[in-house]
Amino acid sequence: MHPRPSPIAAALYTLRDLDVDLIVLHGPKGCCFRTARLLEQDGVRVVTTGMSEKDFVFGAEEKLTKTLKKAYKMFSPKLIGVVGTCASMIIGENLKRAVENAKVPAKVLIVESHGGFGEGDNTEGAIAVLEVAAKERLISEDEARRQIKMLRMATAIEKTRGMAQGKYIPPLEGDNKKKVAKIVINAFKNGKKVAMVLNAKKETAYLFADVLRLPYSKLNGNPVVIANLDENIGLPRIRNHAKNIKKELKDNGVNINYITGGLDEYPVTGKKAMEILEKEEIDFAVVSGIPHALPIEKYNNIEMVAVTDGPRLVEPLKNIGYKYVVLELDAHAKTLGKRRIVNSEFGNIIRSEIS
Structure with missing residues (x-):
């Protein structure tokens, strides 16, 4: 009942762990704002396509293509993550086509995740990244399966023993x-x-x-x-x-x-x-x-x-x-x-x- 981290945030952190140089969020400027700013402290450049109301109706693939080109020119990344958001995924944006049109000379991991992805558990975003990383041979299939197993178990712990138990849990200060x-x-x-x-x-x-x-x-x-x-x-x-x-x-x-x-x-x-x-x-x-x-x-x-x-x-x-x-x-x-x-x-x- 209370807010929880989203799959988008988990996708960003997992891309960071894969040592991507740049992440492009295809969505509004404010999506995952705090996570994006924090990741900048860890050496990852995070930019957004800045989708607006007009884009929610008519689409914004061209914005993603332009943002990729501009960001590549600015940062010269070798490994890029492109992450969907609620806005771009719900309207069915074609991330792959936008990336292909950008023709940037870098490896690009396309992660089609959003806030309600799967069951809405934050770990679903991390799993989506691992599956793409294995497909692109950045990690082995065995390593992806091992990590996905750990993430599923982490979700089970949070749902049975942590703060995702399905009821409202008040925030407390703890002991002195x-x-x-x-x-x-x-x-x-x-x-x-x-x-x-x-x-x-x-x-x-x-x-x-x-x-x-x-x-x-x-x-x-x-x-x-x-x-x-x-x-x-x-x-x-x-x-x-x-x-x-x-x-x-x-x-x-x-x-x-x-x-x-x-x-x-x-x-x-x-x-x-x-x-x-x-x-x-x-x-x-x-x-x-x-x-x-x-x-x-x-x-x-x-x-x-x-x-x-x-x-x-x-x-x-x-x-x-x-x-x-x-x-x-x-x-x-x-x-x-x-x-x-x-x-x-x-x-x-x-x-x-x-x-």
Whole structure:
């Protein structure tokens, strides 16, 4: 019932992960405005054909052709993504013909997606991109199938445990960060066996990894560190994120005890992380990123803290058993274009309390 990310936005992010140089949105100027501006921070040029009311009636293929030619002249891209929007797709614009007429000397991925694509789930836009990428041989068929499977599982998690459950979920602020920071510190001081779990996706891991590198040694603490940072899984950009974070954690003296999978495997790495927590007989755990992917319900012997970026995830996380939920707003905005771990608000508070 409340607004959710659209397939168009997911298509834009997935094209970014394929290292496209330029994205052309065939639609009105305001379509996916915030996502487009954010992606500019990550080195991707995003332009729009600026469809108007007249174009909704008479079509705007010529506008797309002209925009492609102009954008190519400006940026000289090698790989371009052309993405449909609600306006252009509903009136049946022929994106392929417009691209052929432009005759730009670059590889062009044509993604016919819109806000209600499929069931309207945002992951449908990402799947559309992966299917086109496999057809154009930018990725293998096997890799496309693996990623599509992960995206379907991610959708299932959101619909059953997250903020796409089909009911209205109010946005909440979460628990007081300073209070929870003291609880985390006391867990170490009281001799509890503590685990730090990273179960994040894409570049947001640069923010959520912050709590893994805090100076717990000052508390005589040595947490079990679990992270989905396999640098051999996923698209090149995603693998590089994992590689960067692992190196920085190592440079900070952090030993990752368990690697559960890659950054695009968060729907399944949550279950693996939970199995490790049980095996290690953990008393207290902090889970950062996508904590609702961990099936924590039957492990009520573990006191658990969730660190998330979704105000509408606070209530669902409490419902599945997290005792405390800490909110880190605007994770995407804070991490786009970054190649190093970003200080989180929660991490900064723990640092101040430890020192």
